[in-house]
Amino acid sequence: MKFCLLFLSVLFIFIATSCAKSKFVEIDGSSTVFPITEAVAVNFKEKAKDIRVTVGISGTGGGFKRFCRGETVISGASRPIKESEIELCKQNKINYIELPIAYDGLTVVVHPTNTWAKSIKVSELKKLWEPAAKGKILKWSDLRAGWPNKEIHLFGPGTDSGTFDYFTSAIVGKEGMSRGDYTSSEDDNVLVQGVATDPLALGYFGFAYYWENREDKNAKPRLSAVAIDSETGKPPIVSSFETVSNGTYQPLSRPIFIYVNSDALNRSEVKDFVAFYLEQSSTKLIRTVGYINLPPVALRLVKDRFTNRTIGTVFNGAKAGTTVEKVLQAKK
Amino acid sequence: MKSGWRSGRLLESILKVVSLLAVIIPLLILTFFLITVFLDGESRLVPQFLTSYPSYKPEDAGILPALVGSIYLIILTSVIAVPIGVGSAIYLEEYGNGGWLDNLIEINISNLAGVPSILYGLLGLELFVRALSMGRSLLAGAFTMALLVLPIVITASREALRAVPSSLREASYALGASRWETIWQVVLPMSASGILTGVILSVCRAMGETAPLIFLGALTYLAFLPDSPMSPFTALPIQIFNWISRPQAGFAENAAAGIVVLMVVLLLLNGIAIYFRNKMQKRI
Incomplete structure (x- = not known):
């Protein structure tokens, strides 16, 4: 009985108060x-x-x-x-x-101890991330002759993400087309963690996640951004507040x-x-x-x-x- | 014979150790988790954190709307789920005769218990938010959560009702009590503590669920408190989820502090419920 009364009175409050609108x-x-x-x-x-x-x-x-x-x-x-x-x-x-x-500047990042990948060409990124790369581009040396003959470990956002959509359309040329054999997460902080703890890693995510995690609390570097060579004759550009805003960081400024x-x-x-x-x-x-x-x-x-x-x-x-x-x- | 008896003793002491470990290991893991989370969020565990609204500056952000939303949500959820759940349990245990209808209901309840929580979110979105046009309100959230916890409430209540010895029911009938009087005055008070245990478990489940609420469209930012059941709302797990996914380190601290708040609220709820349960047990 008590239950019923309580239930009815609560229902009444619902109806009584639901009319108030702000x-x-x-x-x-x-x-x-x-x-x-x-x-x-x-x-x-x-x-x-x-x-x-x-x-x-x-x-x-x-x-x-x-x-x-x-x-x-x-x-x-x-x-x-x-x-x-x-x-x-x-x-x-x-x-x-x-x-x-x-603007958001999608940033390609590597581990701070990575001494070779200071800049990367858009065509190389395409070679690395297009669906055909699956099972083929597995070492840094597969990407550019002269880079170490060591495995490359890839990190990127999952297919539900707008970052993924933009990156694939800007780099691979068709939205949603990407190799599938990489560590993916919808949580960018997981990707940050992945790249920051793996000397052979390469990953991409939004600028804020790079900027906030570029060094740890003791100012020790955690992530390095890779300069993007758009192959239009201009020098490779690293993402920053200025280069994204003035449109020189291309094609990854979205x-x-x-x-x-x-x-x-x-x-x-x-x-x-x-x-x-x-x-x-x-x-x-x-x-x-x-x-x-x-x-x-x-x-x-x-x-x-x-x-x-x-x-x-x-x-x-x-x-x-x-x-x-x-x-x-x-x-x- | 003798060696068999001895190996039985051995087996028993092994089992004792194994069960003890089964208790200690989860407790250790939980303690470790709590300590690390507490240390991460310690700097943000100030009264202001409980009384502020969310903000883009992590040091200004607080958990007030989420905390209040969560508390309203579980109150409404129990108000909806407990009468329906206990009612179903009484029907199935006391009135049901095991016919095809009872079997059908029983199968459905066990099925519901196994449905992933995200599907409840989808159901809630279509049924409560859209079809019954409740909007993305506390009420829609509470109805969805009530559906989600109903199987737990029903199963626990049935167990509790079943535990009441039938001799007591027969004694009550012998004194001339009707079926309803027997249920209301004998069976229900006897099983109240068991029912309450089920309710505690289900409320805690509702408190921690995130997926159905996200599907339902519970909000992440709102700078006011829900003032009616039709008001939009947010809840603790959603706020924590949002903070965890932010890039700034300050939000990670907020998330840790939020987790501590959620745990404390859960412990408090459990404490209150266990207190009442013990009191009821004593009365009987």
Whole structure:
């Protein structure tokens, strides 16, 4: 009896309280974009206390599924929207504004005691990671004559990751095409651990994971970044805040995005939040959470897209390794 | 004969050692784990950690919404799961006659117990979040978790009911009590401590589950506390999971501190429940 009464009274409270509604900004999407969105939301709270910002991490694909059903108003994405997602949004009559907000520099790393791999050509990376390399490129000497005749141990993100999608499309040439015989993990910290403890390792992951782990607490090096030779006649470039931002670190600089439901912009809380987001993306905040600011010229174009409420995608189908400002200008 | 008796003694002492090891080894592993986690998170184990909202600065970040969310979640989960679970157990043990319907229910319960938790997340997403349009709320999370722990509650309650000697039931009938009076006044109080054990186990399970909540779309960042069962929420395991995957070393400390908080809450819950269980046992 007591149980029943308790149960009924709780049910009653559900119904009674479920009607109260406050102003929400619902955000979901990539866990790569999450740190930026979280940081912006934290700062936004100081400005607008009564607006409730919620951020989930369903992944880029999972986020778009919700976004295109109209369940969220902003979706974080570590890659541009895909055809199937464009179709889904169209079916549900969801119009979106595509806003690149920062760069991530995918970084190829080796153990600090690795004295030979100071730079690597894009063609060598392709040879190393393409599906045909499986079971064939097993030693450093298979990759470049003169490198040691020792095993190469590969570490990389799992197939669910946006990092994996971008790397394969920029290096191998087709998204999702990769050899399978490497140590993969969805948790980048596992990859960091792997490369930092294996003198014969080579791995790739987002810039923040390299930057935060380049040396340990005692300033002893843990990871070395390999310079990327894009084979366009320019010298090999190492990823850094400057080289990624100014577009010289190619083709592994990838933009990350938020997609905004354009109808939701009629709600003042959503509009204010997105405006604040763009404002914040030109500040040091981006760097604090491990990403790289877009150059001012690109940010201006992004802000124009927001103020003009330009609907649709220009990054879907853009070639990996093109700078944000070039993509935005080309479609202008 | 004599040697057989002796080898029996030998076997017994071996078994004793083996069972003792079986207790000590997991305890040692757990202690080792707890100590290392505690040392990792020690610097963040300050009161402020419990009262702050998440932040991008690891040293400012706190666990408040996750802690409150988790506590609300398990309260709601038990409110939903216990009456249904105990009710099913009473039906199956006291009213059921072992017919085809009972068998069907029984098979389904054992099946449910073996379903991976992530599938409950998918079910919860489609059924509670979408079909019953509860949204990604505490309520949807609690219903999903209740489904997840129901098999444990039912099985434990059935065991407890079965342990009540039938002579007591017959004595009650002999005094003219109806079936319901017998169940309510004799069987249930006798089995309450056993039922409570099942409830403790299931609540602890619900507290530590992450996968179904992630599928359900429990959030990672929110800077307010859930104020109604329809409110969005986050939970401790999700917050810990999020911190572990961040690149900055400060978040790893936060994750360790979060794990300590989760363990302490679990120990507290267990402690309270064991206290009540012992009290009930004494009453009988």
